Amino acid sequence: MALTRIQPPAIADVREPNFRNIIINGDMQVSQRGTSFASNGYTLDRFTMDESTDGAVTVTQDTDVPAGYGFASSLKVDCTTADGTIAAAQYCGFTQNIEGQNLQYLKYGTSSAQTLTLSFWVKSVKTGTYCVRFVKEAGSGTRYECPIEYTISSASTWEKKTITLTPTAGSTSLITAANGAIVNSNASGFRVFFALAVGSNFQATNNTWVAGSDKLGTSNQVNFLDSTSNNFWITGVQLEAGSVATDFEVETFGQNLQRCQRYYEKSYNYADPPATTGSGGSNGLQFGGATANIDATVLMSVRKRAAPTLTVYDLAGTSNKASYYTGSWSNGGSLGGSRAKETYVHVDTNISSSSIVAWQYTAAAEL
Amino acid sequence: MAIYSGGGVIIMITSVKKQYNSTNNEFDGYEMVKNGITSTVPLDPDNTDYQAIQEWAKIEGNNITDNGA
Numbered sequence: 001m002a003l004t005r006i007q008p009p010a011i012a013d014v015r016e017p018n019f020r021n022i023i024i025n026g027d028m029q030v031s032q033r034g035t036s037f038a039s040n041g042y043t044l045d046r047f048t049m050d051e052s053t054d055g056a057v058t059v060t061q062d063t064d065v066p067a068g069y070g071f072a073s074s075l076k077v078d079c080t081t082a083d084g085t086i087a088a089a090q091y092c093g094f095t096q097n098i099e100g101q102n103l104q105y106l107k108y109g110t111s112s113a114q115t116l117t118l119s120f121w122v123k124s125v126k127t128g129t130y131c132v133r134f135v136k137e138a139g140s141g142t143r144y145e146c147p148i149e150y151t152i153s154s155a156s157t158w159e160k161k162t163i164t165l166t167p168t169a170g171s172t173s174l175i176t177a178a179n180g181a182i183v184n185s186n187a188s189g190f191r192v193f194f195a196l197a198v199g200s201n202f203q204a205t206n207n208t209w210v211a212g213s214d215k216l217g218t219s220n221q222v223n224f225l226d227s228t229s230n231n232f233w234i235t236g237v238q239l240e241a242g243s244v245a246t247d248f249e250v251e252t253f254g255q256n257l258q259r260c261q262r263y264y265e266k267s268y269n270y271a272d273p274p275a276t277t278g279s280g281g282s283n284g285l286q287f288g289g290a291t292a293n294i295d296a297t298v299l300m301s302v303r304k305r306a307a308p309t310l311t312v313y314d315l316a317g318t319s320n321k322a323s324y325y326t327g328s329w330s331n332g333g334s335l336g337g338s339r340a341k342e343t344y345v346h347v348d349t350n351i352s353s354s355s356i357v358a359w360q361y362t363a364a365a366e367l
Numbered sequence: 368m369a370i371y372s373g374g375g376v377i378i379m380i381t382s383v384k385k386q387y388n389s390t391n392n393e394f395d396g397y398e399m400v401k402n403g404i405t406s407t408v409p410l411d412p413d414n415t416d417y418q419a420i421q422e423w424a425k426i427e428g429n430n431i432t433d434n435g436a
Contacts, residue, residue: 039402186413306413309399311406320398320405337389338407339396348389366415 019259021249022103023096023192026120026237028061028073029253030260034273035061042366043094044075045260051092053197055083055225059094064233066121066158070250074121074235077196083225091216092197092225093133096237097367099305100139100182100189106241108136109181113167118192119245120237123158126230127151131198131206131217134165135191136175139183144174145215147195148207160236162245170208186305188367192239196224196232261302266362274362275317284315284323284358292352293336298345300363308363310340312347315358322347324354333357380423384432392436 023046030045036058037043040051043059051057062076077094106114118132129149136144146169150161167175174180182189198217204210206218224230236248251259257270267285268276278284287296314321316331324333336348340363349357381400386407388395397408397420408416423429 041402307409307411309406309408309414309416311404337386339386339388339409340407341409364416365413 019249019251020238020240020246022098022116022190022239022241023237024098024259025256026235027071027248027251027256028075028235028237030257031061031073032257032260032264032266032270032273038080042264042364045257045264046096047075047094048096048366049077049094050193053083053086053090053092053225054081055079055092056081057092057196057225062233064123065235066123066160069121069236069248071121071235071248074123074233077224077232079225079228079230081225082228083197084223086197086199086223086225088200090197090199091195091202093193093195093216095191095193097188098190098192099367100137100187101184103182103189104184106182108167108175109178111176113176113180114241115167115243116165116239116241117243117245118163118165118237118239119160119248121158121160121235122152123156123233124152124224124231125156126222126224126227126232127153127155128222129218129220130224131195131221132163133191133193133195133216135193136180136182137188137190139181139185139187139189141179141181142174142211143213144180144209144211145204145213146170146207146209147204147215147217149218149220158233164243168209170205170210172209174209174211192237194234195221197221258302261300262305263366264362264364265300265302265304265308267298267360268362274311274360275313275319276360277317278315278360284360286356286358288356292355293348293350294355294357295336295346295348296357298347298361300340300343300345304340304342304363304365305367306365307342308340308365310338310345311362311364312338313360313362315360322349322351322357322359324349324351324358325356326354329358380419380429382432383420383423383429384434387436394436397431 065071195217198221202216204215314331315323322333333351336350384398
């Protein structure tokens with residue numbers, strides 16, 4: 001539920017959801033997996049890094065934020081290995097996918113499709129033209145994409161950017177025709193990709209909807225990876241219906257975390273990333289029984305988008321193992337099986353020598 | 368092997384094995400090793416790891432191991 005409504009909706013016929021901001025964790029406050037990520041995949045909650053160049057980047061949750069606007073965290077991308085020339089099939093950027101059933105009020109696929117406005121704060125060592133790529137996922141129809149340029153004018157200075165995405169961008173009618181509909185399910189229906197480098201295979205015309213796939217930006221996109229001095233920060237990401245960028249929608253940390261947990265949850269303390277080690281059974285879910293090979297079921301905090309991928313860790317941080325007690329704690333105990341549904345996690349241990357076991361888990365139902 | 372999923376994620380799957388329920392011996396998921404971490408993937412078409420496994424298995428040289436129940 002929104003805490004405060006700052007301004008009225010930009011368009012009277014927009015049926016606003018409880019959350020005005022379509023982006024989850026736009027203030028970069030929630031990061032359940034840790035605070036530094038050198039590999040592709042999920043980073044801060046709901047944001048994936050996708051780097052495919054000869055360079056390398058590291059994503060961190062950072063405290064550098066625009067002063068005076070109430071933000072506490074940003075997502076920082078640090079170029080750690082440079083790639084001065086982006087080949088045709090190379091690219092780099094980060095993404096948030098959005099569940100289709102949350103977006104039906106946008107009326108995509110009809111002549112009443114809504115304009116969207118994306119606003120965010122950004123700071124970069126490297127100035128120039130950057131792109132945001134919007135994707136209407138295929139669902140049972142066709143995927144449409146629209147890259148839109150924005151400019152970072154001053155090096156290492158926070159700037160607020162606003163981008164308007166119209167359903168007829170480039171004088172097209174792809175989104176307003178039936179195939180422009182967003183899938184009404186728990187699958188990804190829409191995607192926002194912040195480009196950092198785009199090879200020529202992935203370039204398209206600015207601000208124009210196009211059918212097909214992987215149009216990540218335009219030919220004007222700078223190569224953020226051309227120097228290890230390059231850093232990029234972003235926070236306050238908000239995507240909303242209408243043509244006006246309203247003030248960032250403030251949520252409590254608990255609300256934000258709960259929305260993120262529909263896609264990812266862990267049994268660890270919030271501050272402990274997955275595979276954090278714990279001493280004895282004091283830092284894990286502990287189960288005892290009169291017999292060996294203990295089975296246990298745990299109800300998760302939030303129902304997942306779909307049955308999640310389950311990873312079980314022993315207290316030494318080894319996956320697919322459990323810890324067990326036989327006078328003292330040991331690690332590396334075998335699992336007899338594990339599975340997860342939308343609401344619960346079930347783990348069978350296969351440790352005949354112990355009647356107390358302990359383990360941690362992560363459950364991922366990302367888009 | 369790196370796979371561009373189309374969903375924006377590079378997926379590094381090294382092996383996949385069928386997992387059987389220890390109670391009723393039914394095939395109920397996959398044991399997947401990705402980025403060196405072993406996880407259980409449900410037989411849910413809405414799960415993106417399940418989708419990635421189907422794509423991974425189409426690539427020549429990749430096989431889902433089946434050791435039976």
